[in-house]
Amino acid sequence: MTAANDKPDVTDNRDKSRLEIGTDDRLAELTYRVRAGRLVLVHTEVPEALSGRGLGGRLVAAAVRKAAAENLTVVPLCPYARAWLQRHPDAADAVTIDWGDLPGR
Numbered sequence: 001m002t003a004a005n006d007k008p009d010v011t012d013n014r015d016k017s018r019l020e021i022g023t024d025d026r027l028a029e030l031t032y033r034v035r036a037g038r039l040v041l042v043h044t045e046v047p048e049a050l051s052g053r054g055l056g057g058r059l060v061a062a063a064v065r066k067a068a069a070e071n072l073t074v075v076p077l078c079p080y081a082r083a084w085l086q087r088h089p090d091a092a093d094a095v096t097i098d099w100g101d102l103p104g105r
Helices: 055-069 079-087
Strands: 011-013 018-023 026-035 038-045 073-076
Touching: 018 055, 026 055, 038 055, 038 079, 055 073, 055 079, 073 079
Parallel strands: 038 073
Antiparallel strands: 011 018, 018 026, 026 038
């Protein structure tokens, strides 16, 4: 399904524990795990053919919305998700983030 602004929707594929955006017959995804009140962001994958469209950022933003809706703490193990959250403090402030002792924070 496509939103009114012609950007493909982010869907939550709970069976595969990933957020997805399907476009141009390709799939961009952010794999996550839910453990003990935490939304662990494991890996973001955007095919080369879809790069530069902001899909990775949309996936991380969707993860933040998911965490807020489900009252989960975000744990950004994925380097891309971690960097995106650091560059977007307004989004990061919407949820509790466990930065742990990961470098760069």
